[in-house]
Amino acid sequence: MVAKPIAVTAKPLSERVHWIGALDPAMRTFDVILRTPNGTTYNAYAVRGSAGVAVIDTVKEDRAEQFFASLESIARYDEIRAIVLNHLEPDHSGALPELMRRAPQARLYISESAQLMLKSLLKSDVAYTPVTTGDRVSLGDRTLRFVHTPYLHWPDTQCTYLEEEATLFSGDVFGCHFCDERLFNDTVGDFRFSFEYYYQHIMRPFKQHVIEALELIEPLELRTVAPAHGPILRDRPRSYVARYRELSTPRLHLDVQSAEKTMVIFYISSYGNTQHMAEAIRDGAQEIGGFRVSLYDLEGAETEPFVDLVEEADAILVGSPTINGDAVKPVWDLLSSFVKIHVKGKVGAAFGSYGWSGEAVRMMDDRLRGLKMRVPVGGLRIKLIPTGEELERCREFGREVGGFLVGRQTTRVIDMSELLAS
Amino acid sequence: MAKAKIKFADVNVTVTVPVGTRIIEISEKVGSYIAYNCREGDCGSCMFTVTEGYDNLSRPSEYEKATLLEGYRDIIEGWRNAPNLESLEAALVRDNLVGRKCRLACQTQVYGDAVVAPLGS
Numbered sequence: 001m002v003a004k005p006i007a008v009t010a011k012p013l014s015e016r017v018h019w020i021g022a023l024d025p026a027m028r029t030f031d032v033i034l035r036t037p038n039g040t041t042y043n044a045y046a047v048r049g050s051a052g053v054a055v056i057d058t059v060k061e062d063r064a065e066q067f068f069a070s071l072e073s074i075a076r077y078d079e080i081r082a083i084v085l086n087h088l089e090p091d092h093s094g095a096l097p098e099l100m101r102r103a104p105q106a107r108l109y110i111s112e113s114a115q116l117m118l119k120s121l122l123k124s125d126v127a128y129t130p131v132t133t134g135d136r137v138s139l140g141d142r143t144l145r146f147v148h149t150p151y152l153h154w155p156d157t158q159c160t161y162l163e164e165e166a167t168l169f170s171g172d173v174f175g176c177h178f179c180d181e182r183l184f185n186d187t188v189g190d191f192r193f194s195f196e197y198y199y200q201h202i203m204r205p206f207k208q209h210v211i212e213a214l215e216l217i218e219p220l221e222l223r224t225v226a227p228a229h230g231p232i233l234r235d236r237p238r239s240y241v242a243r244y245r246e247l248s249t250p251r252l253h254l255d256v257q258s259a260e261k262t263m264v265i266f267y268i269s270s271y272g273n274t275q276h277m278a279e280a281i282r283d284g285a286q287e288i289g290g291f292r293v294s295l296y297d298l299e300g301a302e303t304e305p306f307v308d309l310v311e312e313a314d315a316i317l318v319g320s321p322t323i324n325g326d327a328v329k330p331v332w333d334l335l336s337s338f339v340k341i342h343v344k345g346k347v348g349a350a351f352g353s354y355g356w357s358g359e360a361v362r363m364m365d366d367r368l369r370g371l372k373m374r375v376p377v378g379g380l381r382i383k384l385i386p387t388g389e390e391l392e393r394c395r396e397f398g399r400e401v402g403g404f405l406v407g408r409q410t411t412r413v414i415d416m417s418e419l420l421a422s
Numbered sequence: 423m424a425k426a427k428i429k430f431a432d433v434n435v436t437v438t439v440p441v442g443t444r445i446i447e448i449s450e451k452v453g454s455y456i457a458y459n460c461r462e463g464d465c466g467s468c469m470f471t472v473t474e475g476y477d478n479l480s481r482p483s484e485y486e487k488a489t490l491l492e493g494y495r496d497i498i499e500g501w502r503n504a505p506n507l508e509s510l511e512a513a514l515v516r517d518n519l520v521g522r523k524c525r526l527a528c529q530t531q532v533y534g535d536a537v538v539a540p541l542g543s
Contacts, residue, residue, distance in 0.1 A: 344457060345457075374432070375453035412435045413427075413436040414437055414452075416438060416448060419437065419451045
């Protein structure tokens with residue numbers, strides 16, 4: 001599509017608060033991973049108090065012109081007393097160096113966990129004040145209070161709350177990529193799809209952190225939620241907060257009314273050998289008991305529903321034959337989808353039958369470890385058709401992983417040379 | 423070469439290692455859930471607790487101490503009042519807030535037998 005120039009001016013949220021962000025309607029891919037059919041906005045805000053102006057977030061560097069034009073329409077640079085960055089990613093910090101050059105008297109406030117990142121981004125030392133939950137900045141008759149909400153979706157992220165107006169500048173939280181110059185959620189087009197998509201791709205891996213952040217956000221009075229991307233939520237802002245709560249609460253344990261652990265075993269098999277291994281492993285794991293075991297054939301299945309299963313599983317086992325020195329594509333499709341969810345700390349294990357060299361199992365093992373899963377038992381490889389004795393090894397493998405899952409692991413003593421050789 | 427035994431309590435695996443080996447060289451290979459991020463002592467992701475044999479590990483550098491001090495923040499309120507890492511750790515252990523003293527797995531070398539576990543395990 002052709003980008004047409006957009007006349008941008010600051011837009012009021014209230015008498016004292018203005019949107020001074022930038023529109024990017026032509027963007028179609030964001031951060032490599034996100035599709036943005038409606039473009040996006042980089043939302044920055046200005047808050048005027050009796051003792052000065054605060055600027056909250058900036059915009060992507062190539063949109064700085066829009067941002068400065070909007071800012072100049074409502075404030076002079078020498079009035080700026082505070083600059084707050086809720087999140088240092090370049091789409092919000094891009095205009096920061098220039099803003100600090102134009103308003104050298106302004107104090108920069110960033111979250112405590114943003115300090116190292118700031119140095120890496122600016123490649124120079126600047127003065128700043130690190131802040132955390134409960135810290136305040138006074139603008140005279142307006143007060144900013146910080147809420148530390150780490151890992152939404154970077155370690156540095158925070159929200160800034162304007163106490164007198166019950167407005168939460170939430171950074172990427174509650175945001176979405178949806179460009180509509182009407183700006184407010186009660187006037188823009190239907191952006192529900194974008195809101196859900198953004199959560200699924202940006203916030204979902206950090207569900208536990210979302211819940212921790214909601215504990216801090218839910219008690220606040222909320223007249224407006226002003227995120228760093230997409231529509232400003234002034235009409236029933238609390239419904240978006242409630243949606244985050246819903247999306248972040250685990251489902252399976254609610255459905256089956258049980259806190260029992262679950263093990264999921266995925267396999268794909270060309271001649272049935274890896275399948276026989278998978279079945280024997282399941283049988284072994286069943287013997288341990290105390291958790292639910294499920295077996296799934298990856299062949300011909302969609303990856304997406306399996307990702308939902310994995311998200312709530314406690315142990316994930318993956319089996320693949322080795323074909324041309326590698327695990328097969330459906331397995332990698334599954335394993336690469338784990339990036340969208342939180343798997344760190346879950347129990348993992350790999351297995352597979354092979355004909356010549358059997359590299360697949362070790363590669364899957366490495367991937368599971370790379371995802372920071374706990375891999376208590378090294379992958380199990382069996383050459384071609386498993387014998388009765390080898391099927392017993394599979395059952396033992398299932399018992400070992402299952403035993404580890406329920407905390408009944410066997411004690412192992414090994415030499416480092418074995419580790420390096422494996 | 424002198425050897426030492428390092429046990430990862432979360433996976434119940436004991437590894438015999440040459441003295442001087444860093445924990446980071448082995449923990450991932452045995453599947454222990456010590457999580458790494460920067461791998462250079464800066465981020466604090468790989469903080470772990472020492473259950474036994476604290477004195478059999480290399481002493482923390484000033485650099486590691488600074489990261490540990492920062493890392494303890496997640497565990498305890500009021501950390502800012504502690505004048506230094508030693509007094510903070512003494513208070514933490516005394517009040518049973520962490521149970522054991524912590525180290526960074528990317529920095530710590532094994533000099534003698536010790537038992538370690540990821541934070542919160």
